[in-house]
Amino acid sequence: MSLNKELENVTAKLWIKNVSKSFNSAQGHVQALSDINLRVDEGEFVCLVGPSGCGKSTLLNLIAGLDRPDSGEILVDNDVVKGPGRDRMVMFQEHALFPWLNVIDNVMFGLKLKPNLNDHERREVAKFYLHLVGLDNFAKSAIHELSGGMRQRVALARSLAPNPRILLMDETFGALDALTREQLYGEIQQIWQKRKKTIVFVTHNIREAVCLGDRVILFTPHPGHIAQIFDIGLPRLRDINDPALTSYAQQITSALKHHIGEVAE
Amino acid sequence: MKKDKVLRVLFSVSVFAVLLLLWEFCVGYLGLLKHSLPAPSSVAAYLWNSTLDLTLPGAILVTMKRLIVGYFIGIFAGIPLGMFCARFNIFNDTLGVLALGLQALPSVCWVPLAIIWFGQSESAMLFVVVMGTIWSMILATIHGVKTIPPIYLRAASTMGSKGLHTWIHVILPASFPSVLSGMKQGWAFAWRSLMAAEIYVTILTGFGLGQLLHYGRELLDMNQVIGVMFTVILIGLLVDKALFSPLEARLRKKWGIEGD
Numbered sequence: 001m002s003l004n005k006e007l008e009n010v011t012a013k014l015w016i017k018n019v020s021k022s023f024n025s026a027q028g029h030v031q032a033l034s035d036i037n038l039r040v041d042e043g044e045f046v047c048l049v050g051p052s053g054c055g056k057s058t059l060l061n062l063i064a065g066l067d068r069p070d071s072g073e074i075l076v077d078n079d080v081v082k083g084p085g086r087d088r089m090v091m092f093q094e095h096a097l098f099p100w101l102n103v104i105d106n107v108m109f110g111l112k113l114k115p116n117l118n119d120h121e122r123r124e125v126a127k128f129y130l131h132l133v134g135l136d137n138f139a140k141s142a143i144h145e146l147s148g149g150m151r152q153r154v155a156l157a158r159s160l161a162p163n164p165r166i167l168l169m170d171e172t173f174g175a176l177d178a179l180t181r182e183q184l185y186g187e188i189q190q191i192w193q194k195r196k197k198t199i200v201f202v203t204h205n206i207r208e209a210v211c212l213g214d215r216v217i218l219f220t221p222h223p224g225h226i227a228q229i230f231d232i233g234l235p236r237l238r239d240i241n242d243p244a245l246t247s248y249a250q251q252i253t254s255a256l257k258h259h260i261g262e263v264a265e
Numbered sequence: 266m267k268k269d270k271v272l273r274v275l276f277s278v279s280v281f282a283v284l285l286l287l288w289e290f291c292v293g294y295l296g297l298l299k300h301s302l303p304a305p306s307s308v309a310a311y312l313w314n315s316t317l318d319l320t321l322p323g324a325i326l327v328t329m330k331r332l333i334v335g336y337f338i339g340i341f342a343g344i345p346l347g348m349f350c351a352r353f354n355i356f357n358d359t360l361g362v363l364a365l366g367l368q369a370l371p372s373v374c375w376v377p378l379a380i381i382w383f384g385q386s387e388s389a390m391l392f393v394v395v396m397g398t399i400w401s402m403i404l405a406t407i408h409g410v411k412t413i414p415p416i417y418l419r420a421a422s423t424m425g426s427k428g429l430h431t432w433i434h435v436i437l438p439a440s441f442p443s444v445l446s447g448m449k450q451g452w453a454f455a456w457r458s459l460m461a462a463e464i465y466v467t468i469l470t471g472f473g474l475g476q477l478l479h480y481g482r483e484l485l486d487m488n489q490v491i492g493v494m495f496t497v498i499l500i501g502l503l504v505d506k507a508l509f510s511p512l513e514a515r516l517r518k519k520w521g522i523e524g525d
Contacts, residue, residue, distance in 0.1 A: 064423055066419060086424065089423055090419070090420070090423045094416055096419070098417060098438070101438075113424060113426055114425070142520075142521065143521070144520060144521020145521070158424075162425070
């Protein structure tokens with residue numbers, strides 16, 4: 001396989017059909033997700049927001065194939081998700097990088113599991129993505145030597161390296177300080193535009209969702225379901241401090257209050 | 266920082282030098298306790314002479330050979346067995362429980378059984394060393410595997426790692442800090458039990474440090490007793506400083522684990 005083909009932009013549409021999921025926890029039977037239906041277009045950036053317990057992370061795990069739905073199915077293009085796969089990579093809240101490997105070996109971990117590539121090509125691919133996230137000079141660094149923001153950038157490079165069609169981000173910036181986060185909002189939008197991935201981004205930060213998403217999917221709990229969907233018609237690249245974001249964020253916040261109030265009554 | 270360290274080493278060395286001089290002065294010059302404790306100079310003379318006539322280096326060689334062979338068998342059997350225990354309940358509920366029980370048994374207690382089973386032979390020595398090492402290794406590996414952050418496994422599985430690949434490339438390296446502490450503990454147990462076994466049992470195929478110590482007592486040769494004890498301490502220190510400390514330091518540096 002040639003390097004250019006490996007680095008080609010690929011994307012996929014995602015179709016979530018009638019998906020439900022429940023858990024048995026200490027509090028008894030919990031309906032985490034109830035009859036979720038959602039279509040995500042190729043190359044679309046959607047954000048799932050909602051209070052904790054609304055099932056947004058559960059849905060992400062289902063898309064990732066780390067867990068199975070009780071009923072319904074998830075389709076990537078036309079294939080049913082049956083387990084984890086390299087076409088869907090996940091970025092977690094914690095960076096989840098392996099401390100026994102240096103930066104470039106972490107990025108190459110997933111690539112080594114990809115057949116049809118030789119080691120030289122794998123290294124070139126890893127370098128390409130390290131360059132994309134601006135960490136060319138840190139290839140040989142140990143993970144703990146990096147700042148929190150740099151670690152998440154390595155994690156991003158590691159997720160992008162196997163060239164997935166869908167990128168799943170689970171509160172990826174949640175553990176970072178505000179300044180680092182603002183910087184990464186810009187970078188993730190640029191990288192998304194360059195690599196054309198379909199991105200599903202889970203967060204409880206509404207402003208963050210408005211800043212990043214083409215659409216914001218509002219979830220509410222008990223049971224977890226989609227309460228409302230918002231199209232964000234703002235031009236890219238968006239800045240988190242742009243006042244234009246505020247009216248969207250307010251609209252979503254009041255919708256959230258409204259929906260939660262309904263449940264309480 | 267560097268200068269500080271030099272000063273600390275100098276201080277440490279001079280304290281021991283003063284103690285040795287004091288000991289030499291009291292025993293060698295004033296003649297205090299001279300029937301129960303030899304002067305450092307005569308112990309040094311023993312060490313020098315027995316090195317020249319090769320009895321001491323020979324004994325060290327015999328002991329280290331027994332130790333290293335048994336220790337590596339213990340490690341290389343203990344790690345996979347520990348992994349089996351961590352992975353399969355059927356192993357954990359049997360071998361895991363056994364390991365927990367037998368690790369509580371001081372490894373010296375294996376010596377009588379070893380002699381009954383293997384006679385006064387190298388196999389008896391090997392058995393004692395392996396028993397000293399393997400249970401700590403199994404337990405440390407189980408602990409290491411069970412305390413791996415689950416997120417490593419989730420991340421690995423999304424990248425397409427599964428089965429044996431996950432065990433070799435994720436679980437084994439991720440549990441290394443615990444495995445290393447098991448290796449250190451296993452070494453300490455193996456070293457102590459081998460010394461006890463050598464003092465206890467005479468084996469004609471090799472004359473180890475423990476036997477040298479034993480015959481020092483039989484011949485009432487205090488120089489030999491103290492000299493061999495000194496050698497045993499020195500080897501223990503050397504292994505710690507030359508093997509385990511650098512390994513731990515590397516691990517701390519690579520993983521960024523807090524510590525001195």
